[in-house]
Amino acid sequence: MLMYSASIAPYLRELSTRWRAGIAYLLTDQAYALSVTRFGADGTVRRRWYYLGVAAPLWIVWQLCTVAGVVVGTRVPESLPLSFAVPLTFLALLLPAVTDRAGAVAAVVGGAGAVLGADLPLNLGLIAGAVAGVVAGVAVEAGGDR
Numbered sequence: 001m002l003m004y005s006a007s008i009a010p011y012l013r014e015l016s017t018r019w020r021a022g023i024a025y026l027l028t029d030q031a032y033a034l035s036v037t038r039f040g041a042d043g044t045v046r047r048r049w050y051y052l053g054v055a056a057p058l059w060i061v062w063q064l065c066t067v068a069g070v071v072v073g074t075r076v077p078e079s080l081p082l083s084f085a086v087p088l089t090f091l092a093l094l095l096p097a098v099t100d101r102a103g104a105v106a107a108v109v110g111g112a113g114a115v116l117g118a119d120l121p122l123n124l125g126l127i128a129g130a131v132a133g134v135v136a137g138v139a140v141e142a143g144g145d146r
Contacts, residue, residue, distance in 0.1 A: 003130065004032040011039040011047055019048065026055035028062060033093035040099075106137025 004027060012020060034054045038045055076082070098104050110133020117125020 001027060003134075004029070004036075008032060008036050008039070011036070012051070015048060023048075023051055023055070026052070026059045028055065028058050029090070030093060031055035031058050033097055037097050102137045102141040105140045106133040109133045109136035 005024065008027075012023060015023070031051065031054050035047075035051045038050060039047055094107055098107050110129045112129070113132040114126050114129030117128045119125065120128065
């Protein structure tokens with residue numbers, strides 16, 4: 001969430017502290033991905049309302065599904081292979097956001113780093129992959145068309 005917040009903050013800096021606090025409360029992976037992709041592509045979008053239109057319904061669904069998981073989760077058989085759902089969701093969010101070479105390099109390096117570091121304790125592989133992806137993307141962007 002720290003990286004999401006830092007990335008989306010420039011688009012929302014004109015909002016009051018109260019608005020930014022409310023928006024931060026609604027921040028989810030999906031709301032971030034949909035909003036930052038739209039904000040970068042469309043300078044005329046009314047960002048506050050677009051974000052709320054994306055984030056509020058996602059937050060409501062998140063809450064309802066959390067309750068459903070608590071109520072029904074123990075009845076789901078462990079043999080049901082649901083572990084693919086989270087990576088698939090992130091892949092679906094990632095693809096529309098990759099719009100240039102630097103982004104593609106960042107995505108590939110970050111994903112590979114996270115997979116290679118999957119066995120590290122405390123989910124450090126995810127953090128290492130994210131840092132490696134950012135560094136690779138910045139390096140490609142700084143290098144230009146060399």
